Amino acid sequence: MRKGRITRISGNMVTVSFDSPVMQNEVAYIQHRNERLKSEIIRVRGTLAEMQVYEDTRGLKVGEEVEFTGDLLSVELGPGMLGQIFDGLQNPLPDLAAQCGYFLKRGIYMEALSGSDEWEFTPIAKAGDRVRAGDKIGFVKEKMFRHYCMVPFSWEGFFEVVSVEKPGKFTKNQAIAHLKDEKGNVRPVSLCQRWPVKIPIRAYKEKLKPTEPLVTKMRLIDSLFPVARGGTYCIPGPFGAGKTVLQQLISKHADADVVVIAACGERAGEVVETIKTFPTLVDPRTGHPLSDRTVIICNTSSMPVAARESSVYTAVTIAEYYRQMGLHVLLLADSTSRWAQAMREMSGRLEEIPGEEAFPAYLESHIASFYERAGLVSLYDGTLGSVTIGGAVSPAGGNFEEPVTQATLKVVGAFHGLSRNRSDARRYPAIDPLISWSKYRSFIDQAQKERGQWLLRKGNDVAQMMKVVGEEGTSLADYSDYLKSEFFDFVYLQQNAFDPVDEATPKERQAYVFSFIDRIIQSDFSFTSKDEALHFFQQLRQLFRGWNSSPWQSEEFERTEAEIRALLAERIKAG
Amino acid sequence: MQKYYSNITQIVGDVITVEAENVGNMELAQVITRRGTSLAQVIRLDGRKVFLQVFSGSRGISTGDKVRFLGHPMRIPTGELLLGRIFNGSGSPLDGGPALDENLVEVGGPPVNPVKRIIPEKMIRTGIPMIDIFNSLVESQKLPVFSIAGEPYNELLARIAIQAEVDIIILGGMGLKYDDYLFFKETLEEQGALSRSIVFMHTAADPIVECLLVPDISLAVAENFALAGERVLVLLTDMSNFCDALKVISITMEQIPSNRGYPGDLYSQLASRYEKAVDFDAAGSITILAATTMPGDDVTHPIPDNTGYITEGQFYLKNGVIEPFGSLSRLKQQVNGKTREDHRTIMDTMIQLFAEYRETLEKQAMGFEMSAWDRKLLKYGNLFEKKMMSLEVNIPLEKALDLGWEILHECFSPEETGIKRSMIEAYWPGTHEG
Ligand SMILES: Nc1ncnc2c1ncn2[C@@H]1O[C@H](COP(=O)(O)OP(=O)(O)O)[C@@H](O)[C@H]1O
């Protein structure tokens, strides 16, 4: 065992002197009395290694011993992750609670996947097959999925299947097959494997361009600023503007097979909500509880900062793993700024030359390579799998010019910018349609979508102008465009997260209502006065509110639609 | 027999460096000077060099003074005996009572395992409509009052504390003016709440390092009570002084500042305190109300900005009232769906209309002609400010909701409010009783 000794302790950074070779990003354990504290080498200079400690460093002393492990920080991948809640280092939090009670005791590391759970295995590969990393050997049933057992991603080259077990029950470490490499060495394969989190899993044929929309059931997003399967997007916004509520809504309603939630350096309470409610919410797509398709990585703000830095990597590695099974995975990270700040804290302790706002110079490249791990891939057997990444960004002072937002905007495919003005006026979701964009295609008819966006810009221009010339200086035509744009905003863009129907709008309904509104947008109502126009749109808005909260194609839905049509017909006749 | 070290090699700010061995990170020490003995805490170790943050400040420390390490981190006595007592930032009595050393617990202990938390669901009623209707306060919430210096934030904190149904009140004062300290003490006394209160006081005249300790000690004591099943309310005023103390220490330690001199870990520092707010599964709770004064009324200043990202909302106190814009309770939806059916409707509608009223005010200020709709909004806004926003108002939630409907009824026709019809039919004054 290679060892070192502590020479310096500053916050969660410890310097260690060593005399045998060490490796960058190697995991090491500090021996403190009967505790072993996990840490990672982040810089080596001469005979000194600087390590970030994944734990509170209180009580540590100069001279204490450190053991190097030779491993990079890794996670265990196998059945049993769905429905689980892990910390940033993949310790299962419920198991920690069972052992330690209310508090997270430092230095306790538990097996990520249960060693005693048995899984019903069904073979796919046969003796004699030629396979490589990522190929399917068999599967077990995990919740509603076929969880494929694959040739470990770290194995290089081709292998010959020597034997595969017959159907039966296996624990994660039992061999389900034996493979022979090109040199003739025979190695066992089990249900689980390890993978270093900071390295992308690349066991696929090719990466494809994301084209299919990933339906979130948020109208503003799907219709105007869509997300694609295998794409990336970000949600920057000042505090309280609604990033987390939006992420939570999407985690519930998005049309994905698996959702990985990375609660990174934000409030514990928000994760508690997800943890406690998901098991009781049924996913209409599958009829299973939402928790069955969800993995939570929870490293909230008062948990150790270094583990916060790792938590996003742990999350994306788990997402990539399920993608390898041909599933569509959505990774939601809230908030990537806390991950960036964790990098900043370590960089500061390393006394690196600071960049803008003291963030390290490599901030941009780290952000870019994180989002690069998203993608739509074609696996070796031709099936498609994807990882879509949506990251909340918490810009200091709500200013989008800051480094994390700017670095993120350079690499993502869609931008959902939240504005303080909209959230103050309770216009939720507070995504500002005038600044947001998406490079992906919406399922809404292109011409309709463009009219909608044109109207929003026009409405805003008129509103700005009215501030200068007043209502009296505004033409009736401009004023009614302004009212139309407000109407579009109120009844379509805004969505009531606390109304059981309005909170999620399926694709068909969005398309239907959007073209309904498009006709209103194109109508000339020939108003005779501004008051008349205002009054008309107030009435229309009230009816639409009721429409939005009535179930799709229900009797109430039909009735309200008829009323709306009547009001419109009456108006057109009058005009 | 503990060893004394006497080679102090550096004194910078309130941090001294002494050469010593076998010292633990964050360990406590005593610095013995001619002026007396002060506690100090290890904040960095580098070979034999031990960096100590001296609680009473470094003034008067000489390089020949002695340091003795105590072998343990900061601890604080807890339990019933503390009730009714007043201490300073290092935990020494200020009220002439005996020093305590029972049930010592470590300060700044580990975080709660998120799976052992429960979803908060008990509303704390304050009788203030701007809170009860628009931004309901919930047990275990962490919530600061944002304001500029001079606003009555301490009065607001005291008023909520007295009205809240909690078992224990802990007041952590940081850089408090002596008058404010007396105000809290008298208010608690008058309301008969002092006997269930504990005060940790750091005044503007006290050493800056002690200011840093106040949140940790207050919360360690609170946590101990909460684990025993008590519902504890912690008042921290003013957290901006705490942040400024952090800034001073980090500059002394030559850390690279990230924004306007504040350290890059300001967020994590604040979070490790505020996240102590908790509703324990099968035990008590901690609610934290804090005061955060905003330099220059600028909410983007690093202190309110980082705070706002951590806390579960904020009450924005301006010109003596709680502003609807800029105020937020992130936990309101945990409770306002279970109060009365019309609660959320009133909340959303009145705020949206108030936003329109504010726009009309701008138009009016520009000298534009007021339309019929503008005049309605003006009437509405005035009523809202007088009957809802004023902190003089003290009525239960249900009365406040009724009042909301009356105000809407007085100013608008039903469809002008945008409220959906089923709600109008049930609540619009005059609709149901015929
Ligand atoms: N879509 C929404 N509908 C209704 N209220 C919302 C919505 N989004 C946010 N809010 C309100 O704003 C508060 C803050 O939202 P949150 O998502 O926590 O903000 P952020 O994560 O940006 O700081 C929520 O607690 C809720 O009260």
Ligand SMILES: [Mg+2]
């Ligand atoms: Mg958030």
